[in-house]
């Protein structure tokens with residue numbers, strides 16, 4: 001057996017052939033909204049996309065968001081505009097106008113950024129936003145989520161394609177090392193901005209970034225973490241389908257606007273499927289409400305599901321609250337979901 005061929009050296013620029021493979025899924029759009037901050041990743045993305053679109057299809061609309069948090073940001077947006085003019089592509093700067101509270105300003109800026117980008121993607125023919133997230137970003141995301149106690153869905157990391165504010169968000173460079181994008185800029189003589197917040201150890205992401213070389217030295221490279229994310233994404237999707245199927249297979253109904261299903265029957269499934277099915281049932285009940293509910297944190301969902309499983313197996317009744325709902329398990333194993341605070345009219349007799 002021959003060894004797998006080594007990937008391109010981490011310091012080699014991306015080739016046109018590689019870019020062609022990465023960008024092929026974007027070929028069907030009329031217009032791509034390309035998010036370019038002016039950092040090395042998004043400048044490389046812009047240059048590669050401009051080469052790839054060659055004679056003008058898909059059309060590129062480059063958007064830079066000025067969050068109004070650093071005085072240099074306006075100048076940086078202009079620099080991106082100048083490069084776009086040279087490359088012959090359209091550029092717009094959008095400014096975040098909202099209030100900028102000290103606490104959680106990064107999260108608010110991020111939400112505002114995606115809202116503005118999605119607005120630009122709402123023009124006819126443009127539904128896809130393209131960002132320059134790299135394999136390094138994915139590795140940092142995974143490590144941060146591990147530390148935060150995320151479950152499988154979180155550890156699946158960022159998806160190459162997802163939804164954001166009604167638009168599609170594509171991340172074609174998610175498998176590419178940041179060092180290769182820097183090399184791409186250098187090989188083309190393209191200047192890029194170094195955002196000082198990228199060196200600020202007050203941000204957790206920056207502290208994790210500093211650990212990456214030591215982890216790679218022990219074999220936990222960004223590539224390995226990316227591979228793990230990919231495998232977990234596959235497992236997560238499969239488990240979700242199995243859970244939906246299991247939930248659809250047990251007796252269930254709607255009475256007086258309350259949902260019920262045979263939870264005891266569901267308990268024949270592996271614990272992970274029962275936990276997910278409960279989450280799906282709750283999400284469905286929340287969807288049916290005028291006010292969309294907030295999904296419970298995974299740890300709370302797990303606790304609740306485990307308590308209900310133990311009670312159902314023992315034939316005991318049990319009441320819990322979760323995600324704004326009261327969950328009433330009857331002695332016969334039927335679980336009823338009702339909005340918290342709702343009066344108990346017509347509930348399954350054994351739960352009253």
Ligand SMILES: Nc1ncnc2c1ncn2[C@@H]1O[C@H](COP(=O)(O)OP(=O)(O)OP(=O)(O)O)[C@@H](O)[C@H]1O
Nearest residue numbers: 035036037041042063064065066110130131132133
């Ligand atoms: N000010 C900006 N203007 C336009 N695009 C941006 C801006 N900031 C970030 N982006 C886009 O988002 C990508 C990821 O940037 P960065 O890693 O800084 O964001 P993040 O907040 O960590 O990511 P995410 O928003 O997905 O959590 C960039 O490569 C670029 O495509």
